[in-house]
Amino acid sequence: MALQRPNEIKALCCDFGNPEFSGIVYHANYLRYMERGRTNHLRLMGAEQQALFEQPEIDGAGFAFVVRSMHLDFLKPARMDDVLDVVTWPIAVKGASIMLAQEVKRGEDVLVKAEVRVAFISGGRAQPIPKSIRTLMKADLIS
Numbered sequence: 001m002a003l004q005r006p007n008e009i010k011a012l013c014c015d016f017g018n019p020e021f022s023g024i025v026y027h028a029n030y031l032r033y034m035e036r037g038r039t040n041h042l043r044l045m046g047a048e049q050q051a052l053f054e055q056p057e058i059d060g061a062g063f064a065f066v067v068r069s070m071h072l073d074f075l076k077p078a079r080m081d082d083v084l085d086v087v088t089w090p091i092a093v094k095g096a097s098i099m100l101a102q103e104v105k106r107g108e109d110v111l112v113k114a115e116v117r118v119a120f121i122s123g124g125r126a127q128p129i130p131k132s133i134r135t136l137m138k139a140d141l142i143s
Helices: 029-045 049-052 131-136
Strands: 007-013 063-074 081-096 097-106 109-122
Touching: 029 081, 029 109, 049 063, 063 081
Parallel strands: none
Antiparallel strands: 007 081, 063 109, 081 097, 097 109
């Protein structure tokens, strides 16, 4: 199975606002890190979410990606001042949704793994992913 090369965000640094009193990162903050990873993934492919949202459709509504479901495995904690990488790559592109894999890493150590299903919507309803975005995601190479 051919996969698109993963995209990374470098140098996410855990600061005082992120760790719990114990010095480890609060679990909900990984969701923020992964959101940045997904947004950056789209941007690096040439599709910016803000531009999609502002793109008018027939009824005047723009397009957006929204999280439909997410499965997370917390493997190791991140600590204050850790420098983290978020790696994102597509697993499957179908109709109106994309399944992505994500990892939050500290060096070679994988701290959190996730599978995220995002839906492509316009006007509050799921819509088929446009060919231009499918091409950017190399959907023809992903099974």
